[in-house]
Amino acid sequence: MEIILKEDIIGLGYKNDIVNVKSGYGRNYLIPQGKGVIASESAKKVLAENLKQQAHKLAAIKAEAEKKAEALNGVELVIESKVSATGVTYGSVNANVVADELQKKGFEIDRKIITMHDIKTVGEFEATIHFHKEVEVKLPIKVVAENAKVEAPAEEATKAEETEATAE
Structure with missing residues (x-):
């Protein structure tokens, strides 16, 4: 049968x-x-x-996923977090935080499609966003201390002064 x-x-x-x-x-x-x-x-x-119709729908879904992935190409997140003296964050940076930061930049991405390990220290990490079973994007994430943001412009100003001095 x-x-x-x-x-x-x-x-x-x-x-x-x-x-x-x-x-x-x-x-x-x-x-x-x-x-x-x-x-x-x-x-x-x-x-x-049904298989013929599903193939067309799946191709359209995959094309839209590739378009979203292309929009995220070259995006890097810098997340500020409260940090102890030893470099350990208070709390952790997880998929919810990454989704919120992406939303601030104008990307509507569901936290459920983001996979990553919880980040508990300062440094550079990577999150994977799964738009489709064949389309995924690796998103670089940099976790910095909140007070490090104040120091960064001073460093940039020092570098600018150095480049001016070498130009003269």
Whole structure:
């Protein structure tokens, strides 16, 4: 008996596969449980049409995911955090914080598609954003101490003075 599977069944096949099973297994288990339908000619035509339509939808979803990924290319997050004297942050930088920082920059990204280890120290790290099963972006994250921001412009001014001195 030929059956079209409606879901993955370990040891038998994957969703939308046409498989041969014994009649009793098909009639008494697969069909009543909603795990398969009889593979008649009309059911096979419907399956082929559904696969064709799904392929188009999946291609559109993947194209949109690639477009979002391209927008994030070259973006680097600098997250300020309260830091102890030993360089350990109070609390941690996690996917929620990264999603909030991206939202401040104008990117609407759900925290659930961001995977990373919780960051508990100052330094440079990386988060992965999964837009699609085949499209993912590595986002560099730099965690700095809150008071380090005040020192950074002074360093830039010193560098600017040095470049002026060397130009003269």
